[in-house]
Amino acid sequence: MAAPDVLIIGAGIVGAACAAECAREGLSVTVVEAEMIGGGATAAGMGHLVVMDDSEAQFALTRYSVELWRDLAHELPCDAEFAHSGTIWVAADQEEMNFLPAKSEYYVSRGVRAEILDARALAEAEPNLRAGLAGGLLVPDDCVLYPPCAARFLMERAQARGAQLEIGKRVAEIECDGVRLEDGARAQAGIIVNAAGSAAARLTPGAQIRPRKGHLVITDRYSGFVRHQLVELGYLKSAHSVSTDSVAFNVQPRPTGQMLIGSSRQYGNEDRRVDSAMLSRMLNRAQEFMPPLGGLSAIRTWTGFRAATPDKLPLIGKWPGHERLFMAAGHEGLGITTSLATGKLLVDEIMKRESAIARAPYSPERKFDEQRGH
Numbered sequence: 001m002a003a004p005d006v007l008i009i010g011a012g013i014v015g016a017a018c019a020a021e022c023a024r025e026g027l028s029v030t031v032v033e034a035e036m037i038g039g040g041a042t043a044a045g046m047g048h049l050v051v052m053d054d055s056e057a058q059f060a061l062t063r064y065s066v067e068l069w070r071d072l073a074h075e076l077p078c079d080a081e082f083a084h085s086g087t088i089w090v091a092a093d094q095e096e097m098n099f100l101p102a103k104s105e106y107y108v109s110r111g112v113r114a115e116i117l118d119a120r121a122l123a124e125a126e127p128n129l130r131a132g133l134a135g136g137l138l139v140p141d142d143c144v145l146y147p148p149c150a151a152r153f154l155m156e157r158a159q160a161r162g163a164q165l166e167i168g169k170r171v172a173e174i175e176c177d178g179v180r181l182e183d184g185a186r187a188q189a190g191i192i193v194n195a196a197g198s199a200a201a202r203l204t205p206g207a208q209i210r211p212r213k214g215h216l217v218i219t220d221r222y223s224g225f226v227r228h229q230l231v232e233l234g235y236l237k238s239a240h241s242v243s244t245d246s247v248a249f250n251v252q253p254r255p256t257g258q259m260l261i262g263s264s265r266q267y268g269n270e271d272r273r274v275d276s277a278m279l280s281r282m283l284n285r286a287q288e289f290m291p292p293l294g295g296l297s298a299i300r301t302w303t304g305f306r307a308a309t310p311d312k313l314p315l316i317g318k319w320p321g322h323e324r325l326f327m328a329a330g331h332e333g334l335g336i337t338t339s340l341a342t343g344k345l346l347v348d349e350i351m352k353r354e355s356a357i358a359r360a361p362y363s364p365e366r367k368f369d370e371q372r373g374h
């Protein structure tokens with residue numbers, strides 16, 4: 001391998017987005033991938049491109065990135081299955097409904113369209129939800145896509161601009177001027193980018209990233225059964241739970257007429273196998289919100305590992321204590337959404353210029369608050 005300006009470890013959607021952006025900048029790029037393009041968490045993900053309001057930093061990154069996806073939409077190939085589904089955050093009861101005016105105001109005051117639906121409007125929008133739900137918040141500009149094909153598209157874009165892809169080569173160690181591969185070969189590079197997803201901490205000891213297991217189910221084709229990405233408002237509670245396993249109602253219509261049903265979150269479980277108890281819990285939760293789901297056929301179930309950081313924000317930028325190492329990892333449940341913005345922020349930092357949004361909240365040099373638990 002000739003020494004490139006940038007060597008990226010991992011061809012998941014984050015590594016692919018970084019490769020496309022570095023190549024666009026005119027940097028020479030090599031991507032080293034142990035298995036296949038988009039075959040890690042990217043293949044397991046739901047592909048919901050969602051603006052999230054959990055924190056200002058998460059909002060800024062997700063909004064920036066969803067805008068980038070929307071701008072790119074007309075260039076994506078058909079098999080990336082990009083669709084303007086919108087999101088409805090479903091309020092189960094009046095207590096949850098009471099949160100919606102503030103949530104709506106948060107989005108609208110920052111320029112993101114949002115509309116409160118009462119019980120009747122929710123039922124009209126999604127007739128298969130159970131009766132008696134209190135309402136919801138429609139965020140119409142959120143989208144969905146099929147992540148592995150989107151990753152392949154980004155990688156091809158990088159390759160069209162001269163990037164080299166080394167498939168089937170696993171990085172064993174990051175050294176001071178490059179990487180050592182498992183077969184003993186060494187590759188030098190001006191800059192090394194660790195985009196190895198949930199495996200990133202193995203290559204960068206000290207990076208606070210740990211795997212968080214999730215399950216998903218895909219159904220047979222039932223066109224029109226669900227029209228928007230539906231997420232229960234309690235989802236954030238599930239995403240925040242650091243000590244216990246959790247499930248939340250989260251259903252996505254695919255353009256094929258299929259539905260993805262999620263989602264579960266587990267720390268400390270690195271077993272790839274489907275856990276039938278967790279799967280039942282997740283499907284029971286989905287049926288509580290949408291009882292007719294129980295009569296549909298599921299055709300496949302799988303698991304994947306999110307790369308979780310203590311503060312739910314990714315590590316993007318220079319790694320302290322190593323002259324040449326940059327991180328692009330730790331995107332937890334939002335890496336499909338935030339991949340494009342990650343590529344932009346990474347290249348801005350490499351080129352030492354301002355970004356469209358502040359980079360500091362995602363800096364790998366930030367300190368984590370021990371109180372929040374890891």
Ligand SMILES: Cc1cc2nc3c(=O)[nH]c(=O)nc-3n(C[C@H](O)[C@H](O)[C@H](O)COP(=O)(O)OP(=O)(O)OC[C@H]3O[C@@H](n4cnc5c(N)ncnc54)[C@H](O)[C@@H]3O)c2cc1C
Pocket residue numbers: 009010011012013014015016032033034035036037038039040041042043044045046047048049050169170171172195196197198199200203213214215216262263303304305306307328329330331332333334335336337338
């Ligand atoms: C169940 C589930 C649902 C999700 N739903 C969504 C969603 O709806 N929306 C959203 O935005 N996000 C979602 N996510 C999160 C999203 O899938 C991830 O954040 C994203 O795919 C991370 O991409 P990545 O490129 O960082 O990691 P990965 O896709 O895991 O890619 C990392 C790559 O690095 C390679 N690699 C690892 N170690 C080495 C090594 N030593 N040498 C060479 N190569 C190496 C791996 O083979 C892999 O291909 C979900 C995740 C899960 C698990």
